[in-house]
Amino acid sequence: MDQGESYSENRVARLASLAGISAQIGYGRRPGQYGGKPAVVADNTLDRQFEVDAPDRAWVTDITYIKTHEGWSYLAVVIDLFSRRVVGWSMQSRMTTDLALQALLSAVWRRKPKSKILIHSDQGAQFTSKVWQSFLGKHNLDASMSRRGNCHDNAVAESFFHLLKWERIRRRTYTTLGAARQDVFDYIEMFYNPTRKHTNNGMLSPVDYEIKQKKMNEAGV
DSSP states (O other): OOOOOOOOHHHHHHHHHHHTOOOOSSOSSOSSOOOOOOSSOOOOOSTTOOOOSSTTSEEEEEEEEEEETTEEEEEEEEEETTTTEEEEEEEESSOOHHHHHHHHHHHHHHHOOSSOEEEEEOSOHHHHSHHHHHHHHHTTEEEEEOOTTOGGGGHHHHHHHHHHIIIIITTOOBSSHHHHHHHHHIIIIIIITTTOOBGGGTSBOHHHHHHHHHHHHHTTO
């Protein structure tokens, strides 16, 4: 039987680079429409300042997609930059403004912030709509947006989606939308928030990091 030829790892990497081939963790390009001028654009106030010294000062939000046999399922998350905790999320079968609003509403309901919060997003239609802007105004939230087509301006949200797809989804196609939602719930609420350790948190999970910081503040440390 022909065993083929052997190549070093560096040679394979060089040939792949020349051919324009790269490893793929997710499903590839996000399905949907691209281009077009956003309705309302906010300044990039966050400006990649991802280190925050207190909870509920700055949140980031974004949307990704998950494949099922019943069609695409879209996941919107809201992450607190202080602890990297997912404080709100929503899943729906359509990538609409309501998807993003439900994730943000769940974050507001869960955290009940007492002061103004910066909420950073990209310039997707869900975040530039008048409905989104109206919601922010009514809930003491200030908008910040990435520069057009610059994913690095929202790197924390991108990093979370990378972890979700690398550690749990792994290009899986779920049988149903409900199965996808259940698995995402399990990842976020049962693993990522309470258990997964982060170097940014001194190797504590988001929940444990917030508990530790709260105890230190109460003790006046």
